[in-house]
Amino acid sequence: MEWYTTKCGKYRIESLSAATFPGALEVIRIAFCQDESVSIGCEVNKNPVAAEELLELCADAALDGVSLVAVETSTGHVVAVAFNKIQVATSSEKPFFEIFAEERCTQASSRALISYMADVDGRCNLFDKYKVDCSLEIMFLATLKEHRNNQLGTHLCRISIDLARRLKNGPVSKMSLQDLGGKFSKMAERSLPSVYPKICQAIWTGAGTQNIGKKLNFTVHLAVPFTEFVYNGKSYAERLGDESAFCEVVALAL
Template sequence: MEWCYTEDGKYKVVCLSAATFAGALNVIRQAFCQDEYVCIGAEVNKNPLAAEELLELCADAALDGVSLVAVEVATGEVASVAFNKIQVQTSSSSEKPFFEIFAEERCKQESSRSLIQFMANVDGRCNLFEKCGVDCSLEIMFLATLREHRKQNLATILCKVSIDLARKLKEGPVASMTVEDLGLKYAIIKPRKTVTNTPKICQAIWTSFLSQKVGKALNFTVHLTVPFTEFVFNGKTYSERIGNDSAFCEVAAISL
């Protein structure tokens, strides 16, 4: 299902599909895992096996049917991606959130586990379900653009369309992905529960000044700010590896 084209017509934004899945993973592998601040802080950028485990997380999120890609019209190349995930409030205090379960059950590499634990930690500090009084959200989980396609406003466009997509879910599912679509490499994913809730907020953890700029442009409300000096991997803080002691992340959301 096509959603929109950029103003210059160079890119089209579409729901992730079997045809664009491999290209979307390539963006995560080449751009997100190499350049994203938390990936640098946890040394995912130096560990290909850790990067592959994050691709499994992307594959899991893809099954929710709410991820988006920006495709270059002239070449058909996936240039940018927003791997989005439907998050549902846990039914009891003893039930672990999704990211905690993924870190424990699926991350064998310390680097990928550190990154996922960072996400779980920050989410746990700011319970947006309680703060916003909702039971379901769409999370913009991983957002990335290939280096050669940057400065085209693709991240902002993908986030804007993600918000529109979340609102449209009230009318019913807009896309679907199956385990078969993911290919044999990712067919180990466990069966999933059917989610009947619809998102009431769109949320994100903005981890760099660029993504924070996107959130501000789209009127996200920042509910929590956490400095990267608080997170340590292999004897160094995230901020030390990033090379910026003042770097921080934001937990933000927008009502739908």
């Protein structure tokens, strides 16, 4: 059963399900992999194979049961998505993103994007800062172009925060490998962590998500200019055509 369904004008926000999973991946492929700042900076937008590898990361996150979609009520089409990931503090293992980049990315572009995430996360240890053992990370947030400016990203983030708070009472939903279907059904099964999120975290990579963070009272703990990240001889800022572009590491105590 879906954990959450709420109306937002001509849309509804609901938990990711087997029925909406393919549409959610298509939003990532079309919107995130083409338009998001780091995807442009490391040329995922020019590499379809790299984009497909990022979809595998989304499938992995989907198994945590905390991702959300925005569905257009008149058509039933998924038009926006928040792929969210439960992150658990560990002392012995490498961070999740670093492991994924090493073990499951064959393309330099996808490795660069995920390594960027691990790098920026590593510069600001939010677990230590907040003295917590678990977080919900708003990992990939995207909306199809024709449905932007409808506050869907804000709604998805706000409800992600609400979902994270509810997890202290136990898992609210769980997708199975069978729900993912296709090549994703061959991924390794895993159990959900026994701890629950005490903070919600994200890396905002553009003005749109940075404005969402301000609206929802996220605290900015680190800002990093895109001039610091280079792929194939060009900085991310150079590819974006904006030398002042930057990302933010943010968090919100639950």
